[in-house]
Amino acid sequence: MALIMIADDSDAIRLVLKDILSIGNYDDILEACDGEESVNLYKKNKPSLVLLDLAMPKKDGLTVVQEIIQFDPNAKIILITASDDQKVIQQCLASGASSYISKPFDFNTILKAISDLLAK
Secondary structure (H helix, E strand, O other), X not given: OOEEEEEOOOHHHXXXXXHHHXXXXXXXXXXXXXHHHHHXXXXXXOOOEEEEEOOOOOOOHHHXXXXXXXXXXXXXXXXXXXXXXXXXXXXXXXXXXXXEEEOOOOHHHXXXXXXXXXXX
């Protein structure tokens, strides 16, 4: 089963994403509440996929993407963001993020994105 890391500073968003993952039978989950913890947990556990918020304390999403990709060029990262800053989103995608999903999201969108990316 895939190990999935949820990296978001919002307890509520992490809880919603865990519930969505549970619906999709993804039960092996790591949680990070800031960018620094996200990078450290990735390096320690090398999850199959990361659901990453762009706006986090300590390190922003772009920095997290860059550091994870530098450590593991094959990392699978889905940005989940309320930001409509296409410049930052494009920078993240250019730095190695796999795709992005805008907030608010629905569980079908999340599960399809995860399934598609894990199938690659």
